[in-house]
Amino acid sequence: MSGAGSSQKGLGTRAIQAFALVVSFALLFALTHLAPQLDSRLATMTAIGFLVLAGTLLSELMEPLKLPHLSGYLLAGILGGPYALHLVDHQTVEQLAPVNTLALALIALAGGVELRVTTLRSVAKSLSVASLLQSTVVLVAMTGVFLVLAPYISFAKNLPWKALFGVALLWGALSVTRSPSACMGILSQTRAKGPLATFSLGFIMLSNVIVIVMLAAAIMLARPLITPNATISMSDFNVLGHEILGSISIGTTLGLLLAVYLRLVGGQLLLVLLGLGFGLTAALKYVQVDPLLTFLTAGFVVQNLSNQGSKLLQAVDQMGSVVFVLFFATAGAELDLPLLRQGWAIALALCLIRGVVTWMTARLSSRLAGDPMVVRQWGWTGLVPQAGLALGLGIVVEGAFPGIGTPFRSLVIAAASINEIIGPILFKLALDRTGETDTGEPVARPSLAPRAPVH
């Protein structure tokens, strides 16, 4: 992802980018629609190429509108995905799942590296107050909102009140989820530095852990309410405790090993990250440990227990320049437009109210913590985006409550989609307005190529 200052591009450059974008769409359209009878052994690879190229170009073309790059990536996925032009089909989108695994590992690693103890200490009060208030107020408020809006939600209107309360509680817990990927994506693009960037990053990474615990508690409490004859079981917490402790232990070990590697070898970091992203994630899932928390801890350890953090961050950034494009473009392709069209009104209402509650809570917590003005005014914007975590937890709920799971998950998808589109735009706008976006020219240098003619 390019820096924020890369918007000084002429009309000629934009024309070439637009032309290339049209070519990429036309090429894939011709292949998939005009000659559908042709088999391709490289459907997934072609889709990767298309999504990366179209995502990169759309993000560049949207730069003059001051929109974040990841909106361009999402749009490329939406347009090319199975619900719009159908250039990339469902099966291919599913086959791109390993990319998500890799991207999430990189995002968590980068997130951990960005969390410096000294910085966290300086905003500790702010983070504690905000985490406490945002978690409780949003949970309670959104549970209440869901109860109030239940008559307008098809699958909820006929539920008995106990079950309805259980479902509302789950909704409240899911509303607390944020999007680490969107936050990292925007910060990586804008190279923002300042109180707002620090607060948002620290809060979102911390809220990851809180949300996992909160949802486990919500599921535990909701189960006897939704499922007749079920009782409250502490086994969920037992498993969760193992998962969290295991993640932190393995993450610490991984972080120390990474620091030693960076210190003694330091080379071929991209391949090492690929191995970790694919191989270690699979191993962690096998032993039922949370990969996101593990990589977050590893990045945190590298940053704070060694002096190798910047080296790791640079490598993650380099790889992320492609992987993040693909991650968000795939997310766009996965965006279920028919579902969104079906339930957009109620999803939009829920999103708007969540946004308002988040904003009011942020104002309150900022006042209590004595935050700087920029955080008071704009701190809420980074908390609006929702993406993979919400969708992932939606799947957990679906698995835990088969009776209401599918329509509940559909509502989660619709709401998260709206937040995924609007949230990053708000956050980037805030970073631009507060002057935290790095407006300097991105790292660039003229070509080394001599101007001598080719012999």
Add this chain to the structure above:
Amino acid sequence: MSDGIWLLLGLLLLAYLGSNLVGGRAIRGFGLPSGSEYLVLGFALGPHVLDVVGRSLAHTFEPVVLVGTGWLALVMGVGYVRVADRWINPGRAAVGVLLAAVCCVAVTAAVYFLAPMVAGFHGFQRLAIALGVGACASATTRHSVRWVVERHGARGPLADFAADAARASALVPPLALTVLFALSPGGALPSVPVIGRVGITLGFGAMMGLLAAQLLGRDFRRDESWGVMLGTGLLTLGAADRAGLSLIGATFAMGLALASSRHRLDIKAMLTPTEKPVLLPVVLLAGAYVSLKLPTAVFVLVGLAVVAKVLTRVWLGTLLALGPARGTGADFGVSMLASGGFTIAVALAFSTRFPGVASDAVLLFAVVSTVLGEWLAPAALRRSLGRAGELHMVAEGDGGRLSDAPDSLVSRESHG
């Protein structure tokens, strides 16, 4: 964890090893110029020996093989016109292409003539196996020349000729495969004549290369450029594969077009480090793909093709001894027997398009050629350079002369 993940991790490990060899200087100390050791390793892990990488698992990775072979062709194309910090000499390059073309035609003709009699190949299969073997016989790996030149600190006209001719010879296999794919029945363009399909393959690749070159813009930012390079590269590969065109031909043309960019050195510095990490897994998978469950007649045909290649190279060497390789006898011809990863990639590209006995035969020929070249070629080149008085003792720790990359590039590549 699934077998796929384990294999992927194994391939990543190989890529890691390959990356450590990419610096140029490291290659002088260890490893074989052709990468035969990885071929043997792949064979040992394959279904015939340990069966760690079974046939079905190897085939699961077919897309990786296809992308790998195409990517190698792209890298070859980008670096085609430059050797180290100088342009490839047009005269020497023309001779290099001619030598490769003559070898390709001679071996193709021999196999085409012998195939029906020895192994009963007829029709298009006969043409396919002949041209496939011919394509694999044509290129001389530049790594072999580089290995000898660096190891022995060779300088002089013969060393330069060997470097230029080897690099130039890489043009022939993609062209041969492009023609072969265009000749094959089926595909997306049945109404287009063969010459048209060849033109479309090369033109499409070149167009995508020019598009990528334009997108790289005025200032070169490596991070952003990966999106453009990877996007256009994979799109080119995907479109060519879907249309039944030669992937290697399209991406090689794309590489050549990219080399026309004012950022060619940056692009080369960006892509060259990816060559070894891609090459070694591809070579390993090729080793696993090798099938020995073939009729005896096919082994005989492959043996005869190898003999035809050796005889052609010796004959060409004798001719060259009258000119640029004066005084080297047949040795210089033998030195041109060296083949490596690119030849293996060509054979793999062939075998994924034309599965069956013909593909097994072509892959076997490529493997045998590579191993044979490994035994004979570096020593022959060293003797030739010695006779030409171009060998210089290299002190321990001295980097010697890098034939393939200038210091600035190597240092960037090593750390990039």
